Amino acid sequence: MSEELSDGVKELESMIGEEYKYGFTTDVEYEDFPKGISEEIVRELSRVKEEPEWMTEFRVKAYHAWKEMEEPTWFNATYKKPDFENMLYYSAPKKKPQLDSMDDVDPNIRETYEKLGIPLEEQKMLSGVAVDAVFDSVSIFTSFKEKLAEAGVIFCSMSEAIKEHPELVKKYMASVVPVRDNFYSALNSAVFSDGSFCYIPKNTKCPMELSTYFRINNMESGQFERTLIVAEEGASVSYLEGCTAPMYDENQLHAAVVELVALDDADIKYSTIQNWYSGDENGKGGIYNFVTKRGICKGKNSHISWTQLETGSAVTLKYPSVILKGDNSVGEFYSVAVTTKKQQADTGTKMIHLGKNTKSTIISKGISAGQSNNSYRGEVRISKNATGSKNYSVCDSMLIGQECGAHTFPYISSENPSSSVEHEATTSRVGEEQIFYLMQRGISEQDAISMIINGFVKDVLKELPLEFAVEANKLLDVKLEGSVG
């Protein structure tokens, strides 16, 4: 920890004063649809993507389901509703053909990923992370495909999976998040443009970290990606997604669906570093991050772990959940949600215990600064048959300054007496006394704040893959720079 910390602190020194550094736009030619949504648009989208008929029908059905649904309002956030008729549902960089190497990618887009520090180039890939890059709606390039294929791992864009592995997609898509699950999952099912697909065969440990980087570039486009990860019996995989967007005055919608399926003894670790543009001081612009993420521990002894570092977006509504169906399965949720300026986050998890002796752990750390509002919302449900099950939840909130808010909404229900649920919650304020104490020991004010925050989130960040822990620390430091004092 001490080495990590001092690295983080050094990094910080060079970054003081830095604003949202991913706020640039990339100049590429687009192939756009007319704005708005209709059955024709949905069919056209499917046609342009050269999808098989079953997929087109899936979309059209989802569209009609969505039409009947109402936009939810139960969360602790207020914002201007997205104008669905004024949105682009398909926006793709014009360069079309399937890319086999980095050289085929539009140089402007390649430059974007270089600016973002995403290691797309093969030589950098030796560091051992396979990347799928999604630019606006379309997967640009998936690296390390061949090496993964040797291990039998399929890692490709969702569009490709629909064509190349229809039997797997048909079997698992919408099996965890049904089309009608909620307003945004229905919308996503109708208009999703791309995303990542990952399949780990029986008894295979995925030989490298998998990673997807999402980038919204086009101002008027919504981003609707769809990710599906399936780990067969005894398989294991660690997957990370990162997100950035340019700064625009208009709000942009990001409504993704992520589904995870873990069969017997399988292990899926899903990590997110979310740094969408969060709007300016006055709350103008920024991404609406309305995402449905759910995993099912379908087989016995299976394990799904969500780790998230949520720092961006104007409004976040997100509850990565685990359905613990297999006996002895384990679900985990580790979250750090940071809100500053006028950001609003309503995030948490659901742990649904169905199998016997299932266990879940929830560790949620909320940090609010500025005039932001940060809510934890979590549900733990233990069903009648889930005997001997256990949940342990910790929800800690930290307030920086006087104008922000932190809220906790735990929902707990247990239907059998042999199970136990434990919930702890604390709220603290980064106080002048703490900062003074560290400064009296010779530490600068900025480093003192960084230290206090690092200490607060340590239990969560240690769950991130090592390659990304440093990035996460940096992000936190930049994000909270200047929020105290």
Place this chain on the structure above:
Amino acid sequence: MLEIKNLHASVEGEDIEILKGVNLKVNAGEIHAIMGPNGSGKSTLAKVVSGHPEYEVTEGEILFNGEGITELDADERAHMGLFLAFQYPVEVPGITNKTLLREAYNTIARANDREELDPLEFEDYITEKLDVIEMKDQFLSRSINTGFSGGEKKKNEIFQMAVLNPVLSFLDETDSGLDIDALKVVSEGVNKIANDKNAIVMITHYQRLLNYIKPDHVHVMMGGKLIKSGGFELAEELEANGYDALEKELVLNGEAQ
């Protein structure tokens, strides 16, 4: 080493003066004790000298090694060798004692163009310092003051003092909340640290601590001023007669306001 001249200080943004003209001179090799009843301004003096942002100096000056420090931030004063052992040490969860101390040690070293210690060197250095307060090394890997007993927190302050090796230390009510065994350990620790190059200012309500750490100078603080100074016998007098008797005596002599 330290010279405080006619120091007046108020709570930042409020019009309530707490220090009303403090004068104090501390030389290298000296141990001072400032005694006084609750609310007399003893702790405020320690905080103002170490740069707590809650207080504002409205008049007078603080010279440390000849340099005025009232405009410096707390960390800059720490770099010069000023240390405050807190009356209520603050908890910082998730950051270990060792991490804090290595950061602090190396930051101070950098500021003074001294060589920093790498993690291994620091490990040796810090382990040696544990003896000062008879603590086990698991003390190092625990989060700063988190879940510590009152006695452990106070010991930790003296341990940090031993590691950072300050020039001038203020010990703010270090004896409060300590049982007799812990008081002995802490006092012995302070005595081990004291030498002819550094100086210590103890702030205490009771004479008890002074039986273990013998001051060269004793000052009595009342109403935001040091109203009487003397040797060890002044502390004994206070213990015997209380602050009230002293106050009366001063009123009779026309010395108190």
